[in-house]
Amino acid sequence: MNVIAQAPSLSDFGHDPWWLVLGKIVFAFVVALLGTLLGVWFERRVVGRMAVRPGPNQLGPFGLLQTLADGLKMAFKEDILPKSADKVIYFFAPAISVICAVTALSVIPFGPMVSIFGHQTPLQVTDVPVAVLVVLALSSMAVYGIVLAGWASGSTYPLLGGLRSAAQLISYEVALGLSIVAVFMLAGTMSTSEIVAAQGSTTELTLFGADIQTPGWYALLLFPSFIVFFISIVGETNRPPFDLPEAESELVAGFMTEYSSLKFALIMLSEYVAMVTMSAFTVTLFLGGWHAPWPITIWSGANSGWWPMLWFFGKVILLVFVFVWLRGTLPRLRYDQLMRFGWKVLIPISLVWIVILAGLRTIDDWDTQSRLYAIGIPAGIVLLAALFWPSRKAAPKPTLAEQVDNRPPGSFPLPPLDLQVPPSPRTRRMVAEREPANAPAGQDSEEV
Amino acid sequence: MNTSTLLAASGAVSGGEAVTFWILAPLALAGAIGMVVARNAVHSALWLVLTMLSLGVFYVLQAGPFIGMVQIIVYTGAIMMLFLFVLMLVGREASDSLIEVLRGQRIAAIGLGLGFAGLLGSGVYRATQGSTPLGLEQANAGGNVEGIARLLFTDYIFAFELTAALLITATIGGMILAHVERRKEDKRDQVATMKARFAPGNYPGPKPGPGVFATSSSVATPARLPDGRLSDRSTPDILPVRELTAEETTLKGTEK
Numbered sequence: 177m178n179v180i181a182q183a184p185s186l187s188d189f190g191h192d193p194w195w196l197v198l199g200k201i202v203f204a205f206v207v208a209l210l211g212t213l214l215g216v217w218f219e220r221r222v223v224g225r226m227a228v229r230p231g232p233n234q235l236g237p238f239g240l241l242q243t244l245a246d247g248l249k250m251a252f253k254e255d256i257l258p259k260s261a262d263k264v265i266y267f268f269a270p271a272i273s274v275i276c277a278v279t280a281l282s283v284i285p286f287g288p289m290v291s292i293f294g295h296q297t298p299l300q301v302t303d304v305p306v307a308v309l310v311v312l313a314l315s316s317m318a319v320y321g322i323v324l325a326g327w328a329s330g331s332t333y334p335l336l337g338g339l340r341s342a343a344q345l346i347s348y349e350v351a352l353g354l355s356i357v358a359v360f361m362l363a364g365t366m367s368t369s370e371i372v373a374a375q376g377s378t379t380e381l382t383l384f385g386a387d388i389q390t391p392g393w394y395a396l397l398l399f400p401s402f403i404v405f406f407i408s409i410v411g412e413t414n415r416p417p418f419d420l421p422e423a424e425s426e427l428v429a430g431f432m433t434e435y436s437s438l439k440f441a442l443i444m445l446s447e448y449v450a451m452v453t454m455s456a457f458t459v460t461l462f463l464g465g466w467h468a469p470w471p472i473t474i475w476s477g478a479n480s481g482w483w484p485m486l487w488f489f490g491k492v493i494l495l496v497f498v499f500v501w502l503r504g505t506l507p508r509l510r511y512d513q514l515m516r517f518g519w520k521v522l523i524p525i526s527l528v529w530i531v532i533l534a535g536l537r538t539i540d541d542w543d544t545q546s547r548l549y550a551i552g553i554p555a556g557i558v559l560l561a562a563l564f565w566p567s568r569k570a571a572p573k574p575t576l577a578e579q580v581d582n583r584p585p586g587s588f589p590l591p592p593l594d595l596q597v598p599p600s601p602r603t604r605r606m607v608a609e610r611e612p613a614n615a616p617a618g619q620d621s622e623e624v
Numbered sequence: 625m626n627t628s629t630l631l632a633a634s635g636a637v638s639g640g641e642a643v644t645f646w647i648l649a650p651l652a653l654a655g656a657i658g659m660v661v662a663r664n665a666v667h668s669a670l671w672l673v674l675t676m677l678s679l680g681v682f683y684v685l686q687a688g689p690f691i692g693m694v695q696i697i698v699y700t701g702a703i704m705m706l707f708l709f710v711l712m713l714v715g716r717e718a719s720d721s722l723i724e725v726l727r728g729q730r731i732a733a734i735g736l737g738l739g740f741a742g743l744l745g746s747g748v749y750r751a752t753q754g755s756t757p758l759g760l761e762q763a764n765a766g767g768n769v770e771g772i773a774r775l776l777f778t779d780y781i782f783a784f785e786l787t788a789a790l791l792i793t794a795t796i797g798g799m800i801l802a803h804v805e806r807r808k809e810d811k812r813d814q815v816a817t818m819k820a821r822f823a824p825g826n827y828p829g830p831k832p833g834p835g836v837f838a839t840s841s842s843v844a845t846p847a848r849l850p851d852g853r854l855s856d857r858s859t860p861d862i863l864p865v866r867e868l869t870a871e872e873t874t875l876k877g878t879e880k
Contacts, residue, residue, distance in 0.1 A: 265670070305768060309693035313680075316701025320673070323705070327666060327712050335712065342709045346702055353697075366769055586824040 183373035184289050184298035186305060192297050199292075200301045204281040211452035212445050216243040218493075219500045226504040247441060255437035260330030269328055270439045273321030273446035276314045280453045283307040285369045287466045287485040299466075299485060300369060307368040308356060311457055312349070315412055319345040321446065322414070322421060326431035337430030340511065341414065341421035347518040348411035348418075354526035355405040358398045358533050359461050372465030376479070395462040400529045402462045404522050406498075409454040411518065414447065415499055417506035418514060425508070455495035456488075463491050641685050652678035665711045669704060676700045687760060690769045832858040 192200070217232065217240055224231025232239035257263065287299030304310060319342065326338020360366060363374040377392045395402040411418040422430030432443045459465060466484030468475075469491075477483065509517070539550045574582070576593065592598060651674060658671030676699050683692030763771050776784050812820065821828050832847040832855055847858035 262664075262666075265666075304689055306689045306693045309690070309697065313693050313696040313701065316697050316705075319701065319705055320708075323708060323712070324670075327708075339709065339712055342705055342712075346705055349701070584824055588824075 184369050186367055188298050189303045204301050208278045208281055208449045212448040213243045215448040222500045223504045250441040251438055253437045258330055258434050262328040265324050265328035269321050269325035270442035273318050274442050276318035277446045277449040277453055280311045280314045283310050283368050284456045285372050285465055286488055303367050303369045306366045308366045322431050329434035333427045334431050334433045337421040337427050348408045351522035352408035355401040357530055358401040359394055368460050375464045376467050393464040404526050413450045413454050416503040417508050451499055455492045459491040648678040648681055669707050673700055673704050690772055834858050
């Protein structure tokens with residue numbers, strides 16, 4: 177298969193006629209809108225199945241038109257502007273979110289070079305040498321939409337949601353950026369189309385005498401980065417279990433509490449478009465982009481023409497399913513847990529992994545023996561340190577008798593610990609005070 | 625990027641670049657002025673965001689896509705967001721007051737600012753007028769990002785590392801100043817908290833609410849316990865318990 181010839185490089189961009197550019201932009205926009213329409217339906221259906229109920233199934237086949245109906249309904253509802261809202265910012269905040277989410281799709285490669293009406297053109301709106309940074313910049317600008325929506329609403333719950341979202345998104349952006357660094361190191365480029373092309377080459381692995389073609393996907397080569405990246409984008413898109421800015425059990429609906437009608441629809445739209453965009457971004461960076469997965473690569477035409485777009489969207493849908501799966505499975509994190517996880521787990525793992533990867537890249541062209549030394553000595557030191565790391569001896573658990581003795585004075589009386597029922601003191605008293613049986617009748621004693 | 629690099633290197637301004645510049649330059653200027661003029665702190669920050677975004681696009685126009693994107697990610701995305709975070713904590717209603725403390729300082733500031741901008745602008749204009757940009761093509765020869773990386777890790781490695789050390793020191797200093805760390809053994813877990821709550825001498829239930837009487841709905845009014853005494857626990861610690869006069873404490877017309 178001629179993968180390399182099909183993969184576009186940076187020089188293939190910028191030669192399209194205006195109608196082709198317009199067509200690609202419209203296509204990316206339609207992908208975003210359709211992704212929202214189908215994404216909401218998909219999420220409700222899947223979560224429904226996970227909760228053992230059918231989900232929306234009335235409008236259209238399989239309830240497919242439910243989202244459309246909901247969207248139309250939202251457009252015709254009354255648009256409420258809170259009295260204490262900051263009007264201009266309240267109006268613009270949802271638009272910022274939507275614009276940032278949709279624009280990020282412009283640097284996502286949907287497929288390789290194809291021929292459209294005789295023009296050889298890559299299936300991607302545009303590509304720049306810093307395309308990955310463009311997506312990062314847009315996702316960091318999208319935070320403004322949420323934060324400003326929360327602030328401009330002029331009430332408490334949205335403000336709390338906005339504050340939470342500001343801190344959360346900044347924290348998870350750091351982990352996100354660090355996990356992408358590993359991809360840059362391996363691919364040697366920041367352009368999305370070239371990152372996809374770099375994942376096209378397969379490596380031969382000889383396992384048990386059989387040659388296995390492993391894909392050069394960075395999800396396999398850079399597994400820790402992939403995991404950190406995916407967790408970070410779940411945090412970055414405010415999806416459960418990181419949906420603290422809109423935690424409906426604590427903050428009503430978080431930053432969008434005061435929004436209604438079309439503005440609310442825009443916020444919903446931006447959220448689902450961001451989910452699709454970030455899934456597409458993950459596919460591009462880690463899952464080989466439009467490259468066909470393993471069993472399909474047996475067919476030599478799998479990576480040419482329009483077919484790759486199918487594999488691409490298949491992978492995107494798979495990732496969207498994972499997003500929904502997470503929502504259906506995991507409970508929401510507490511805020512301090514979220515912050516601790518971001519700063520004390522994700523970021524250190526990313527940093528250590530980058531250092532290890534840089535080391536591995538450095539010794540790549542050494543001879544075998546020095547490479548063994550370079551890997552073996554640090555690994556041995558780490559192992560020894562782990563082995564001899566002083567562990568704190570747990571304090572012996574006090575026995576029951578000690579615990580009872582150590583109770584402060586005036587504590588609540590305890591029942592006997594040997595489970596022997598003591599003779600009631602009252603019985604003894606009653607026996608002592610009982611009048612003799614031969615007492616004269618009619619002389620009633622008082623009740624004891 | 626290639627076309628823009630070539631154009632910038634030759635000193636010519638392409639049509640697209642000129643159009644973008646003349647659209648964004650007034651916006652950047654409006655952002656700067658708006659930042660100074662806006663009375664609400666958050667509006668002020670947003671005007672500054674506009675200026676920073678325009679600057680980012682200018683960098684991209686000048687064949688520096690990496691620095692442009694970093695400008696947007698770091699300055700607009702992270703630093704201004706932190707500013708906003710703090711401003712939002714301050715509260716929505718916080719606005720500048722219009723009362724002039726120093727007489728005439730506003731006019732003086734405007735005059736001095738305009739004068740300084742004029743001096744700086746004319747100086748830069750005079751200095752760069754007629755000069756042709758050189759070496760952009762060589763600087764961007766192996767790619768813009770690679771060029772910056774090579775410089776950072778060769779010629780400017782010490783400056784780079786020193787800046788990093790300075791920033792880390794500042795961050796850690798800030799954390800130490802602001803962070804109150806309790807020792808591990810001082811931290812109470814859930815079990816210890818509950819034990820302390822039910823320990824003898826501590827009343828485990830919620831505190832009684834303040835008393836509400838016909839004459840007062842103040843939180844400073846202490847509640848009455850079932851035996852008629854007043855409870856100190858019902859009023860906030862910062863409020864003094866209200867001294868009731870003898871007249872107030874006697875029962876009203878019921879003991880005859």
